[in-house]
Amino acid sequence: QVQLVQSGAEMKRPGASVKVSCKASGYTLTGYYMHWVRQAPGQGLEWMGSINPNSGDTKSAQQFQGRVTMTRDTSTNTAYMELTRLTPDDTAVYYCAKDRGQWLVFVYVMDVWGQGTTVIVSS
């Protein structure tokens, strides 16, 4: 079955960077866009950006531009999200989510989600 498995929890100091991985199974990563979404404690969902795993092209939300890098390794069917210059406000659960659109048609619908990766930023 289609599944996304994310890397484990991270604790970082302010100013550091974090890189979260998202390994896809049950389908080929390059066939569907991948989204990254985060959720701060007690808060709602926040879209961070998306990557076309075939071309590597990315689109990120304005508030993360310059700090977020989304990449992929097609040989391991894994997507990555790196966030730099962390502050305590970046403390959140970070999710990867597969877009529903087949043949890389971007439909902005997240039909399969990873289990989430908790990132805590604290001095």
Add this chain to the structure above:
Amino acid sequence: QSALTQPASVSGSPGQSITISCTGSSSDIGNYNLVSWYQQYPGKAPKLVIFEVTKRPSGVSNRFSASKSGNTASLTISGLRSEDEADYYCCSFSRITTVMFGGGTKLTVL
């Protein structure tokens, strides 16, 4: 740009129906049929329950239905059950921000 606007909470008794609204603008909900809804239990990842305004993924109960009028989308859950108690988020394509979520609505089954 702010998130789509949802009520913070709604409640209903078992067997009743409830509706959650999601208000956006002509930059998102009003001009695109790309509204989706997600159900999230505490400590769990969100789950897709509605996409493209009205469509249900395979495996989602037909007690879940949705619609759109103007700049507002709505999710209706009929025959309310205790297991429906969760947070619900709307989401839409936006020509300004690409993807926009609502602030979330906590559904309490009384």
